[in-house]
Amino acid sequence: MAKIKHRALTSGGTSEKPAKRPRVAWMDESDDEAHSHKINGAEALKSLKFDAQSPRPTKKQKMAGAGPSGSKQAAMQEQRKQLPIALGRDAIIQEIKDNDVTVLVGETGSGKTTQIPQYILESGLARNGMIAVTQPRRVAATSLASRVALETQSQLGSLVGYSVRFSDVSSDKTKIKFVTDGMLVRELMGDPEMERYSVVIIDEAHERTLRTDVLLARLKGILKKRNAVPTEGKGKGKERAPKNPLKVVIMSATLDADKFSSFFGNAKILYVQGRQHPVAIYHTSTPQPDYVDAALRTVFQIHTDQPTGDILVFLPGQEDIESLDKSLQLYAKRLPQDAPGILTCPLYASLPASQQQQIFVPAPKGMRKVILATNIAETSVTIPGVRYVIDSGKCKEKRWVGRGVGGGFDTLLTRDITKSSAWQRTGRAGREAAGSCFRLYTEDAFSALPLSAEPEIRRCSLVASMLQLKCLGQDLEEMEFMESPDQEGIAQALMALYLLGALDDRKHLTDLGRRMAFFPLEPALSRAVLASVEFGCTSEVLAIVSVLSASSKLFVDTTDSRESAREAHTKFRHISGDHLTVLNVVRAYEEVLQAEGGADGRKASRAALKDWCVRNYVSHRCLTEALEIRAQLREYCERQAIDWRASCGDRVGEEQAVLRSLVRGLVQNTAFLQPDGRYKQVIGHSIVKIHPGSSLCDKKVPAIIYDELVYTTQIYARGVSAIPRNYIAEVPLLKHKGS
C-alpha cells in the first residue's frame, strides 16, 4: 500500500482525552467505541481539537470591528432592518433618485443583483439610456442576464441582454445590460462619458479588480461632468438640470462600504438583508502547520460524527488537492463496509470541464461527497448540497516583484487568506440549510488576518490600463483612485509603454500606441502583431499570439506521462525555440481540422480533434480558445485595414520575420548569453536560466526572447526563442545594445 506522506497519524484514535477547552458537541462524544464508522487498520486518524464559536456574528458585530464609524452603525442597522429587498424597494429607489451615487451592501442571497436593475427600470430612472450592471466574471454576466430575462418574461437579448468577449447578446431594445468589467472599460474607448447609460451598477465592487478600480475612478470624473448643473441662466430664477445625468450604484458584499462611500463624497450606504442560514464556526485549539493533514483528519471527523451533507474543503492549489485526494481515497477504503462511503471531487480552473461538472452530480445514495477546491469555489462556482466547509486558511497569490525597471518578475506564493475571504468561505456552508465551518487555524490566527486583500492595482502590472487610459486622454498617475498605485508600478508601466513605442519621451500617446490599445491583447503582444505587418508575417504572428493569450497552457505535461509527452512533442519542435514550435502545433492542428471537418457532422470531427490532441499531448481547450481569439483578432485587423493573410511562408529562414516581430513586443524580455551559460537581461539586471520545460533548455545561443519570468528555485525564462543579437539593435530605442 502506498505510503501516506502525512505523519500526524497515531494509533489509538481519540484515546487522548481533551479536557479543558470548550468542545464542540461532536468532540464531546469522541468515545472511541461510540463512533459509528470507525476507520479500520492499525493507523487511525487522530482527532483534531476545535473550539466552538457560535453563532456566527451578525453583520452589526462585524461592522463594529470593521470601521471607525460606530455611531452611524445604529442608524444603518435600523435602516437595514426595514430593507428586506422587496419591502425596501421604494426606499432604495428614492435614495437612488435623490443621490448621484448609492452604495448598496447586500448579503448573499439578498437578490440585489437581479432585483435592483428591474426596480430602476420600472421607476423610469433609465428613461434616456441603458442600465449597465458590471461583473468581474463572464459566467456571472451571462447567467444573471438569463435569470433577469426570465423574470421580466422577455427574450434574452431584447429588454435584457449581456455583453462579454466573443458574445454580445443585446440589441437596440436592450435596457438592462450585464457586462464584464473589462468589457465596460473597453466600451469607454468609443463612449468616454458612458453616454449610452443612465445608470451604471458596479457589482462585487469589494473584489477590487484592476478593471473595477479603473471604472470607479473614471465614474467619478464622468459624474462631475455629466451631472454638473449648467451655469447659464443662473440667478434668473430658472433652474436648469443636467441634460443626461448619470446614476451610479456600487454593490458590495463585505465590510468596506465606508471606503466606497467616502470615495464618492460620503455617499449614502444602504443595507439589504440576505437569506443566509446560520453557520456554526469552529477554530482549532492549536495551530496546524500541516493543513493538508489537518484537513484529512477533519474530513473523517465530520464523516463519522456529523449528519449527512457534503463537505467543501478550501485548499490553495492543485498540488495540495491531489495529495489530499489520494489520502482520502486510501482511508476511505478502510471504512467499515456498512458505513457510508466517501466520494472525492477535485475542483480547480485547469481541470477539464467534464471533470468540473462532477461537482453538480449528487453523490450516490449512502455516499458523502467531498469537494476539494481552490478559490474557484469562493466566488466563481456555487456548489449545491454543501453543509460543511473546511477552510485551510491559505490561498495562492500572484505578485509582481519589481527589481528595478525591466527586472521584475511574477511570483505565485501560498499565503494566508483575509477575513473577508474567510467569511466568504464560511458562507458556502449555509446556502441551503444551517451548516458548519471548520477553520484549520486558531481564533487568534483569524483575528490577526488582514481585513481584505490588497487591491490588484497595488500588485498587478499597470501597463494595459495605463495605455487604455491614455487613449481616453487620462493620465493614470494623476487620477484619483480608491487606492493609488505605487510609484514603482507607475514607473514600470511608463517604461514598458515607452519601450514599446506607445508613448514618446514626453509621455504622449503615439499613433502606434493608439493602434495597440485597439487590440484585445496585452500591449506587448499587440506590438508584435503590428510589427508583423511591417515584416509580412501577420498570419504566423496571429497564430502564436492567440495561443500565448489563451488562458490554458498548450502543452500537456503531467508528472506521470512526462516521457511520452516529450516524445510526442519532438515532432513539432522548431530549431529556433518555443514560439515557432507553437506555430507548428497550430498548423498541424489546422490540418487535422481541415481533413476531419467534412460533411460528416461536427461531432465526429470534434471527437477526432480531441483524439489528436490527446495523442499529441496538447491541450484541446487551449487550441479551441486560441482559434476563437485568432478569429476575433482577424476581425480587428480588418477594421484596421491589416491583411491578416499576409504570410512569410514556411521555407527555411523565412521564420526570421516572425522572430523580428516578436522582438518588437518582447523588448523587455530579451537576454544575452553570459560566459557561465546563464543569460543576462538586456534591460534590467536579472540573471535568468532557460526553464527546463523549454525546447531550448541547456542550449547556448547568443541571445533569447522569452514570454515570462517565473521565480521558483531561481529565475527561469519560459517560452524561449533564440534570436540573432542584431535583432535587438533593430529596436529603435535599443540601438546601442546588441550590435
Next chain:
DNA sequence: CCTGAGGGC
C-alpha cells in the same frame, strides 16, 4: 534541471 490561485478585453 522543473511546475501551474482566480479573473478579463
